[in-house]
Amino acid sequence: MSALVTAMQHGLxxxxxxxxxxxxxxxxTEGHCPRCGCVVxxxxxxxxxxxxxxxxxxxxxxLPANLLPVLTTTxxxxxxxxxxMQGVIxxxxxxxxxxxxxxxxxxxxxxxxxxxxLAYLLITVQRGSATNSEQRIRLxxxxxxxxxWSMVDVFVDAFxxxxxxxxxxxxxxxxxxxxxxxxxxxxxxxxxxxxxxxLIWDSASAKEIRHARH
Numbered sequence: 001m002s003a004l005v006t007a008m009q010h011g012l013x014x015x016x017x018x019x020x021x022x023x024x025x026x027x028x029t030e031g032h033c034p035r036c037g038c039v040v041x042x043x044x045x046x047x048x049x050x051x052x053x054x055x056x057x058x059x060x061x062x063l064p065a066n067l068l069p070v071l072t073t074t075x076x077x078x079x080x081x082x083x084x085m086q087g088v089i090x091x092x093x094x095x096x097x098x099x100x101x102x103x104x105x106x107x108x109x110x111x112x113x114x115x116x117x118l119a120y121l122l123i124t125v126q127r128g129s130a131t132n133s134e135q136r137i138r139l140x141x142x143x144x145x146x147x148x149w150s151m152v153d154v155f156v157d158a159f160x161x162x163x164x165x166x167x168x169x170x171x172x173x174x175x176x177x178x179x180x181x182x183x184x185x186x187x188x189x190x191x192x193x194x195x196x197x198x199l200i201w202d203s204a205s206a207k208e209i210r211h212a213r214h
Contacts, residue, residue, distance in 0.1 A: 013042045047196040054191035055118050061183045068177035081175050114188045117143045130203045140197045
């Protein structure tokens with residue numbers, strides 16, 4: 001059985017934009033894609049360290065994002081602040097339940113799932129796991145795809161704050177929780193972007209080579 005050989009072992013690197021395999025100049029570890037001109041390199045430098053740093057920062061911001069109010073509504077009766085979960089409960093009604101579910105998934109479930117998924121990918125790569133590589137790649141692509149939808153709640157709150165300004169009768173303004181939530185979204189997106197999925201295949205390739213030698 002022949003060992004699995006990666007493009008890097010042949011001195012080739014792939015463009016993450018157009019997918020073209022090319023060979024860098026002699027003695028160089030990075031260059032530019034001859035097809036689209038984007039910078040290409042064998043592996044993202046310090047990928048694991050940067051991803052962990054961004055992931056930990058996102059996890060730290062996740063708690064205040066859910067515990068602190070995201071919007072403050074000021075009426076004649078006085079100011080009232082609501083957290084994300086309180087907003088989900090207030091939106092739940094015979095006509096408003098679809099929006100309530102969207103906010104629940106986009107604001108609570110998706111960010112937490114992204115944090116857990118990225119932590120799983122980082123841990124398995126650092127442990128040199130060579131199993132379930134295809135499933136982990138699918139997980140990475142799924143996290144990368146749905147990550148942008150985490151901004152739905154930020155957009156909803158921002159539009160609400162800008163549209164509902166009926167002063168002096170009523171006004172809506174963002175609260176501290178919204179800024180922490182936006183930080184969670186941005187940090188998780190940057191963490192996923194910093195992670196190099198090619199590291200998943202490195203362990204599988206090394207295992208195949210060891211088996212071939214024995």
